[in-house]
Amino acid sequence: MYESVSRSRTLSDWLSSLPIALVLLLVIVLESSSMLHSRLLAIGSELWPGYHELRVPAQAPACQPDLNIDHELAELLANQQADIDDELSLFDEEPADPVVLRASLERSLAECQRRHAEYASRESQVTDGLQYYATFEEGVAAIGDLGLNATRYILMTLLLVAAASANLLRDHIALRGIRTVRDLQVSSLAQMAGNALLLASALAYRSMQDASGIVPDFQQYWIQWGWIIGFTVLTLISLLQCLRRPSGLVPGGSMGHALLCIPLYSWMALISGVFFILIGHLSAMTIYLGKMLDLSGLFINVGLYVWIGMLLKQTRMASLVFDLFRPWRLPPEMLAFLAIMISALPTAYTGASGIYVIAVGAVIYQELRRAGAQRQLALATTAMSGSMGVILNPCLLIVIIAALNKEVTTRELYGWGLWLFLLSASLFLVVSMVSRRASLVVSPVANAWPETVNTLKKLVPYALVITVMVLWYRWGLNTALDEFSAPVILPAVMLAVVILDQWLRRRERPEQEGHIVKDTELAVRHATGEASTHIGALLMLMALSICLGGVFDRGGAVSMLPEDLSSVWLTMALLVVILMLIGMIMDPYGAVILVTITLTDFAFNNGIDPLHFWMVTLIAFELGYLSPPVALNHLLTRQVVGDDEVDRGAVSGSFWQRYERFALPLLVMAVTLLLTAFVPLLFYA
Structure with a gap:
C-alpha cells in the first residue's frame, strides 16, 4: 500500500536529497530552456514578421543618401585630370566618359537610398516591446547553450555525489545484504580498494597528460580534477565505513557470505584495476569513464528516470490501479499477467527494468500476496515486471542503441519491439496458466463492476493532471512526449501528480494535522533521497561496466x-x-x-x-x-x-x-x- 512519507527533517535528509535535487532540477531547467527558446522564436515570428532578422541589431549604411551627383561628378573628373597630368604617373590612362561616370553614380545613389529606406523601415518595426522580447529570448538561448556545454560536468557531479550518498548509506547493489560484522568489514575494504584503484587511475591519467606535454583544454582540465577529487572522497568514505560499526550487526560471519556482500561495482573496479595494472595501463579506467561522459546526456537521463520512479512511488497511483482488479477476485496467475501487462508502459517510460522494479516492485509484490499468490509467483512477477517494457517506446535503452549504431533506427526497434512484447507476454500467460494452483473463477460482474467504477473515479484526477501537463508541453512549448523529451517532461508531470496526491489525501483526512505544502515537500524530499542512493548505485554500476x-x-x-x-x-x-x-x-x-x-x-x-x-x-x-x-x-x-x-x-x-x-x-x-x-x-x- 501507500508508503507514508512522515520523515522528520534531519540534516542527513537534506544532505542526501538537496544536492541531487539541485542537479536534476538544473538539468530540467537547461533542457526546458531549449524547448522554450524554440517556442519563443515561433511566437516572435507570429508577433513581428521577420523577427529572426529584427532581433539582431543592424548598423546604418555608411553611404550618403543625399549625395550631390553633379558635385561628385565634377570632383571625379577633376581628380582624374590631375592624375593624368601628374608627371609621376606610370601609365597612360584614357579619361573616363562623363556619361558613364554619371550613370554609375546614379546607380550607386539609388542603391544607397534603397538600403537606407530598408534600414529606416526595419528600425520603425523595432519597438521597445520587440527589444525587451529579444533580450529575454536571447537570455533563454544562453541558458540552453550553457546546458549543451555543461552536460559532462553535470553527469560527473551526478555520478560522484550520488555515489557518495550510496556509500554513506551502504546501499550499493550486491548479491547479499550486510548482516554480520564480517560482512561489513569485507564489503567496506573491497569498496575502499575499488575506489582507491579508481583514484590511482585518475592520478595516472593526469600524470600521463603532464608527461605528454599536451595542455588539456579548460573542460578536460576540470574533469580530470573532478575525478581525482571525487574518487578521493569516495575512498575516504569507504575508509570511514571500515572504522565505524553500526549497531545491530551479528558478531562473526563466514567469509563466503561476506564476499557476496561486496557491491558489484567494487568487483568490477577490482577486476578492471588489476587487469590494467598488469598490462601497465592503469589510466585506461579513466579513459573508459571518459567514454561515458561522451554520452553524458543519455546517462543523465538515467538519473532523471530514477527520480521519476521514486516520485511515482510516493503516490497512490500504482495501488489504485491494482484496486481496479481487486473486486474481481482474479486468480493470482491472472493478476500476475495483468501486472506484467500494466507494468510494460511505465517501464518503457522509466528507462530500464531495474528502475521500475525499484519504484513499484514492493507494491506489485504486496498486491499479489494479498490476492493469494504464492510467495514464489509474487517474487517472479515482481522481478519480471520491468523486463518486457524495455523494448517499447520510448525506452532509453533503445535510444542509446540507435545513437551508437547508425544501421538501425528507434522507429524500427520500437516497431519490432512491440511484437516481441506481445510474444513474451503471451508466453507468460500460457506458462502461468498451465502451472496455476487456483481455479479460474472470478467475481460476478454485478458485484465487481461498481467497486471498479469507484476506483476509476479516484484515478480520474490523476489522468486529468497528466493530460494537462502533457498538453501544456505539446501546445505551450511545441514539444511532444516522445523518447527524446520524456526525461524532461515526466519529472514535471510527476511533481504535479505528487502535489495532487497530497491534496487529495488532505481532503480525505481533514482531521489530521499537517499542511499540503509541508507534506508535498516531505514526499519530494523522501523521493529524492531514495533516488540519490539508487542513482549512485546504478550509475557506478554502469560506469564500471x-x-x-x-x-x-x-x-x-x-x-x-x-x-x-x-x-x-x-x-x-x-x-x-x-x-x-x-x-x-x-x-x-x-x-x-x-x-x-x-x-x-x-x-x-x-x-x-x-x-x-x-x-x-x-x-x-x-x-x-x-x-x-x-x-x-x-x-x-x-x-x-x-x-x-x-x-x-x-x-x-x-x-x-x-x-x-x-x-x-x-x-x-x-x-x-x-x-x-x-x-x-x-x-x-
Missing part, C-alpha cells in the same frame, strides 16, 4: 572469435550464448556499449541483419538480468521486498514450486529468445 567492457576489449576477447563461421545459424547460436553471459554480469547501458564495440562487426560480417541482431541482444540481456549468478532484477526485487521476505520462499513441494521465482522468468524469456533468434533466419538466411 564500461571499464569492465574495456577489459574484454583490451584483453582481445573479440580476436578469439572466428572471422567467418560460414553458417549464419552457428553464428546466431554463438551470439545468443555470448549476449546472455554479458547480460548476466553487466548492466544494460554498459553492455550495449560493449556489444557495439566488440560484437556488431562480427555479427554483421557473418550475415546477421542489424535489426535482428539488436532485437536478439535486448531479449538476451533481459534473460541475463533474470539469470544467476547476478540476476540484477532479482537483486533489486530483494532490495525492495526485503531479505527476510525473499528467504521465506517455498522450501517444500515440487521443483517448480520451490524455484518458481527463477524458473518462470527463465522459461518465458528463454523461449522468447530462442524464437527471436532463430525463426527470422528462416526468412533471410
Whole structure:
C-alpha cells in the first residue's frame, strides 16, 4: 500500500536529497530552456514578421543618401585630370566618359537610398516591446547553450555525489545484504580498494597528460580534477565505513557470505584495476569513464528516470490501479499477467527494468500476496515486471542503441519491439496458466463492476493532471512526449501528480494535522533521497561496466572469435550464448556499449541483419538480468521486498514450486529468445 512519507527533517535528509535535487532540477531547467527558446522564436515570428532578422541589431549604411551627383561628378573628373597630368604617373590612362561616370553614380545613389529606406523601415518595426522580447529570448538561448556545454560536468557531479550518498548509506547493489560484522568489514575494504584503484587511475591519467606535454583544454582540465577529487572522497568514505560499526550487526560471519556482500561495482573496479595494472595501463579506467561522459546526456537521463520512479512511488497511483482488479477476485496467475501487462508502459517510460522494479516492485509484490499468490509467483512477477517494457517506446535503452549504431533506427526497434512484447507476454500467460494452483473463477460482474467504477473515479484526477501537463508541453512549448523529451517532461508531470496526491489525501483526512505544502515537500524530499542512493548505485554500476567492457576489449576477447563461421545459424547460436553471459554480469547501458564495440562487426560480417541482431541482444540481456549468478532484477526485487521476505520462499513441494521465482522468468524469456533468434533466419538466411 501507500508508503507514508512522515520523515522528520534531519540534516542527513537534506544532505542526501538537496544536492541531487539541485542537479536534476538544473538539468530540467537547461533542457526546458531549449524547448522554450524554440517556442519563443515561433511566437516572435507570429508577433513581428521577420523577427529572426529584427532581433539582431543592424548598423546604418555608411553611404550618403543625399549625395550631390553633379558635385561628385565634377570632383571625379577633376581628380582624374590631375592624375593624368601628374608627371609621376606610370601609365597612360584614357579619361573616363562623363556619361558613364554619371550613370554609375546614379546607380550607386539609388542603391544607397534603397538600403537606407530598408534600414529606416526595419528600425520603425523595432519597438521597445520587440527589444525587451529579444533580450529575454536571447537570455533563454544562453541558458540552453550553457546546458549543451555543461552536460559532462553535470553527469560527473551526478555520478560522484550520488555515489557518495550510496556509500554513506551502504546501499550499493550486491548479491547479499550486510548482516554480520564480517560482512561489513569485507564489503567496506573491497569498496575502499575499488575506489582507491579508481583514484590511482585518475592520478595516472593526469600524470600521463603532464608527461605528454599536451595542455588539456579548460573542460578536460576540470574533469580530470573532478575525478581525482571525487574518487578521493569516495575512498575516504569507504575508509570511514571500515572504522565505524553500526549497531545491530551479528558478531562473526563466514567469509563466503561476506564476499557476496561486496557491491558489484567494487568487483568490477577490482577486476578492471588489476587487469590494467598488469598490462601497465592503469589510466585506461579513466579513459573508459571518459567514454561515458561522451554520452553524458543519455546517462543523465538515467538519473532523471530514477527520480521519476521514486516520485511515482510516493503516490497512490500504482495501488489504485491494482484496486481496479481487486473486486474481481482474479486468480493470482491472472493478476500476475495483468501486472506484467500494466507494468510494460511505465517501464518503457522509466528507462530500464531495474528502475521500475525499484519504484513499484514492493507494491506489485504486496498486491499479489494479498490476492493469494504464492510467495514464489509474487517474487517472479515482481522481478519480471520491468523486463518486457524495455523494448517499447520510448525506452532509453533503445535510444542509446540507435545513437551508437547508425544501421538501425528507434522507429524500427520500437516497431519490432512491440511484437516481441506481445510474444513474451503471451508466453507468460500460457506458462502461468498451465502451472496455476487456483481455479479460474472470478467475481460476478454485478458485484465487481461498481467497486471498479469507484476506483476509476479516484484515478480520474490523476489522468486529468497528466493530460494537462502533457498538453501544456505539446501546445505551450511545441514539444511532444516522445523518447527524446520524456526525461524532461515526466519529472514535471510527476511533481504535479505528487502535489495532487497530497491534496487529495488532505481532503480525505481533514482531521489530521499537517499542511499540503509541508507534506508535498516531505514526499519530494523522501523521493529524492531514495533516488540519490539508487542513482549512485546504478550509475557506478554502469560506469564500471564500461571499464569492465574495456577489459574484454583490451584483453582481445573479440580476436578469439572466428572471422567467418560460414553458417549464419552457428553464428546466431554463438551470439545468443555470448549476449546472455554479458547480460548476466553487466548492466544494460554498459553492455550495449560493449556489444557495439566488440560484437556488431562480427555479427554483421557473418550475415546477421542489424535489426535482428539488436532485437536478439535486448531479449538476451533481459534473460541475463533474470539469470544467476547476478540476476540484477532479482537483486533489486530483494532490495525492495526485503531479505527476510525473499528467504521465506517455498522450501517444500515440487521443483517448480520451490524455484518458481527463477524458473518462470527463465522459461518465458528463454523461449522468447530462442524464437527471436532463430525463426527470422528462416526468412533471410
